Amino acid sequence: MDSTVQLQWITRQHPFYPAELALRYIVLRAPLKMPRGSEVYAFEEETWHCVAHINNEVVGCVLLHPQNTNKSGKLLQMAVHPDHQGRGIGAQLVRGLEAHALNNNITSIVMNAREVAFPFYEKLGYVFASDFFEEVGIPHRTMTKQLRHDP
Ligand SMILES: CC(C)(COP(=O)(O)OP(=O)(O)OC[C@H]1O[C@@H](n2cnc3c(N)ncnc32)[C@H](O)[C@@H]1OP(=O)(O)O)[C@@H](O)C(=O)NCCC(=O)NCCS
Secondary structure, three states: OOOOEEEEEEOOOOOOHHHHHHHHHHHHHHHHOOOOOOOOOOOHHHOEEEEEEEOOEEEEEEEEEEOOOOOEEEEEEEEEOHHHOOOOHHHHHHHHHHHHHHHOOOOEEEEEEEHHHHHHHHHOOOEEOOOOEEEOOEEEEEEEEEOOOOO
C-alpha cells in the first residue's frame, strides 16, 4: 500500500471535487467513448464522495449513495488513476467506504460491478447477487456485502 495516500470525504464545494469529476470521466467514461458530463449523476448532492489523494493530487475516488430503505448503500464510481492502480488504493477506498457506511448506520453495500473488476471486489468479500446485465454498454453483475447483521 502506498503510505502517502490519504482518504478524505468531501462535499461538492470542496476544491478536490473538480479533480474527482475529471478522474471519474478519465477512468470510467472516456474509455467507453461517453461524453464529458456523463460522469455526473442527478443525485450528486445526496451522495457521499470519498477521494484518495497524494500530496493534494486526487488519484482515486468512490461514492456511497444511501438507499433510504433497508440500511443499504450503493457503491458507485470506483476509480483509481491508471498511474496508481495496483498499489492498494482501490482496496483502501472500499474499506474506507465500508467504515463510513457503518458509522452512518448503513449495514450492507450493493453495487453494479463491471466484469473486469469482479476479482477486485471478490477479494474484498463481495458476492454476486444477479446474473449479467448491460449498463453503459458493458457487462455488469450486481454484487453485495453484508457489513453487519442487525439484531
Ligand atoms: C478496479 C480498480 C478500482 C482497482 O483499484 P486498484 O487500486 O488498482 O486495486 P488494489 O491495488 O487496491 O487491488 C486490491 C486487490 O485486488 C486485486 N485486483 C485489482 N484489480 C484487479 C483486477 N482487475 N483483476 C484481478 N485482480 C485485481 C489486486 O491484485 C489486489 O490483490 P491483493 O490484495 O492480493 O494484492 C482500478 O483498477 C480501476 O480504477 N479500474 C478501472 C475502473 C473500474 O473498472 N472501476 C470499477 C467499476 S465497477
